Amino acid sequence: MATDDAATQIAASEDEMATRVLPAVGPGPETAAPLPEPDTPGPRQPVVSGGGLSLLEARGVSAWFGSHRVLEGVSLVMGAGEVTALIGPSGCGKSTFLRVLNRMHELVPSASLAGEVLLDGGDVYGRGWRLQDVRRDIGMVFQKPNPFPAMSIYDNVVSGLRLTGRRVSRDVKDEIVVRSLVSAGLWGEVRDRLRQPGGGLSGGQQQRLCIARALAVRPRVLLMDEPCSALDPTSTRVIEETMGQLRREVTIVIVTHNMQQAARVSQRCAFFLASQGMPGQIVEYGDTDAMFSEPQDERTFDYVNGRFG
Numbered sequence: 408m409a410t411d412d413a414a415t416q417i418a419a420s421e422d423e424m425a426t427r428v429l430p431a432v433g434p435g436p437e438t439a440a441p442l443p444e445p446d447t448p449g450p451r452q453p454v455v456s457g458g459g460l461s462l463l464e465a466r467g468v469s470a471w472f473g474s475h476r477v478l479e480g481v482s483l484v485m486g487a488g489e490v491t492a493l494i495g496p497s498g499c500g501k502s503t504f505l506r507v508l509n510r511m512h513e514l515v516p517s518a519s520l521a522g523e524v525l526l527d528g529g530d531v532y533g534r535g536w537r538l539q540d541v542r543r544d545i546g547m548v549f550q551k552p553n554p555f556p557a558m559s560i561y562d563n564v565v566s567g568l569r570l571t572g573r574r575v576s577r578d579v580k581d582e583i584v585v586r587s588l589v590s591a592g593l594w595g596e597v598r599d600r601l602r603q604p605g606g607g608l609s610g611g612q613q614q615r616l617c618i619a620r621a622l623a624v625r626p627r628v629l630l631m632d633e634p635c636s637a638l639d640p641t642s643t644r645v646i647e648e649t650m651g652q653l654r655r656e657v658t659i660v661i662v663t664h665n666m667q668q669a670a671r672v673s674q675r676c677a678f679f680l681a682s683q684g685m686p687g688q689i690v691e692y693g694d695t696d697a698m699f700s701e702p703q704d705e706r707t708f709d710y711v712n713g714r715f716g
């Protein structure tokens with residue numbers, strides 16, 4: 408189930424969600440540290456990745472909705488500077504896993520989880536991480552393009568800056584808007600109409616606007632939940648090209664049902680499966696080319712060759 412409400416993500420960072428503690432993951436976020444400058448890192452953890460890019464790692468993640476366990480013991484390294492694709496049949500927990508990674512899972516009242524999510528070695532569920540810092544550092548783009556339709560293109564991009572909780576000067580905003588739109592591959596198409604509403608763009612442009620909005624806060628990781636499933640083939644191709652550029656500046660994790668897309672955009676791939684009412688697990692993980700050409704598990708072979716799912 409994909410959730411397509413970025414406004415929820417932004418708003419949730421501003422409300423009392425910071426006080427909601429999941430039962431299985433310990434003490435929850437701290438509240439005392441001052442808010443960071445827009446372009447200044449917050450309470451960073453030790454960096455273990457190379458090239459200034461971030462490494463995200465899930466260790467033994469299990470997730471529940473009420474008593475329904477939907478993921479069990481999922482461990483996955485999402486490498487710095489890589490695109491990691493999460494594939495698998497509907498209902499196997501891919502979106503839930505993605506939402507665990509940036510603590511959106513806990514927005515569901517019945518949700519709980521166990522395990523660790525390490526961003527550059529620091530557990531985002533541990534002490535030292537505030538919810539808004541996690542959501543700033545690990546951004547998300549949803550299935551359906553969801554810019555604020557009446558808001559200008561410019562204001563859509565800077566709307567994400569609310570995650571930082573600080574006022575930003577006009578000059579700095581201008582720089583952020585240009586940088587983010589360039590990175591999202593949209594600048595050339597909108598540079599002359601930044602004051603026009605975001606809702607006036609095509610679907611593919613709107614999705615790139617959402618990517619720009621996510622990039623405005625300089626995330627270290629970008630999560631993308633079926634970002635092209637509502638787009639035509641041309642727009643899909645543009646987004647895929649944009650991802651190819653973006654992975655040089657941000658670590659990307661994408662959920663996709665499109666095997667060709669997984670093969671085109673990702674360097675690593677994880678195949679999730681929830682067999683016969685069991686919680687979702689990773690059946691196979693590895694180099695994308697190898698997963699598609701020489702899968703080690705028969706179930707992976709069947710799935711990537713379209714035999715089920």
Ligand SMILES: Nc1ncnc2c1ncn2[C@@H]1O[C@H](COP(=O)(O)OP(=O)(O)OP(=O)(O)O)[C@@H](O)[C@H]1O
Pocket residue numbers: 408409472477495496497498499500501502503504515
């Ligand atoms: N908010 C929720 N409340 C209760 N159960 C949920 C909720 N969201 C997801 N689930 C359940 O969790 C399981 C995993 O769902 P999830 O959406 O993570 O799977 P998915 O692999 O991403 O599926 P799809 O590919 O269809 O989007 C499913 O059984 C689903 O019904």
